[in-house]
Amino acid sequence: MVLLRRLIGDALRRQRQRQGRTLRDVSAAAQVSLGYLSEVERGRKEASSELLAAICQALGVSLAEILREVSAELATLERRAATAARPAALPVARPARLAAELPVAAMPDVRVVVPASVSASLSTHVVAAA
């Protein structure tokens, strides 16, 4: 299951790492305990709106920017999950029943046309055998 808090945590961590800053640094700037920031980054704790604002401010990024990143990531994961779920959603194949349900008219009208020369030699063989 995709969890929003995990995606938000990942985005916050990536942002912090891009800036080459430590947990101590950012937690002090955001006035959040280091342990709490770590838990938020790891997706173990749900950050409140106030806390999220404080962390974003400490990182010098807008919340919109973080949420855009989260949104893009979420869209990718949901698409992937939908694709993975599709084969499982189909009923298990039951060939016999499937064939029975196919309308007869749908079967292609196959007619073998035998060339005249082949037909002639074939009939001589048949006659000879008889």
Add this chain to the structure above:
Amino acid sequence: MTVDASALPLRERGLRSRAGNAMGRTRAAVLDGAGRAIEKHGSRRATMADIANLAGVAKGTLYNHFRTKDAVYAAALDTGLRSLAEECVAAAAEDLADAFALAAERLSTSAPLRRIASDEPAVLASLAAVGSGGEWDVARESVRATLAAAGRTTAEPAVDVVLRWLVSFVGNNARDIEGQAALLAQSLPPASVASPVVESNDPPTD
């Protein structure tokens, strides 16, 4: 043995059986309840009934998981330690001082440990006396893994210094954990140094 796959019940991928998830949830609730029971009543006065009550599970359910209060405490300590270790190893890969500060802060602010520190000095003493075997081995291994993740020495004296440093934070309202963590992290040599000389870690005098 052959199994007819079509005869098996269809189950969404990635979902465990309900029983498996419920077991894990109950166990987590019980361990959480144990922490809250200690916080509320102290480790000695808390009863199995308190733990079940605060965990929100029936007493019978609790006894299905653990026979005694000590068994609950041991499991809570073990789970807490391993979870903290995992977090510290991840943090240490980036910054060792962060990992130290993280662990020290958790030990210092843990509600059950605070309660023990304020009301049960004898229990605190037994928790803070660095020993060997049991959970001490788990703790030592966790420190070693944390140091290794940061590319620092994992020599026994270094592990011991870190362990003793961490234990000093158990349940106490420490100040400037970050500063002390940074000093300790600085004093630990890289892994390549054969015999590390660990400097004494005096608290900053500002």
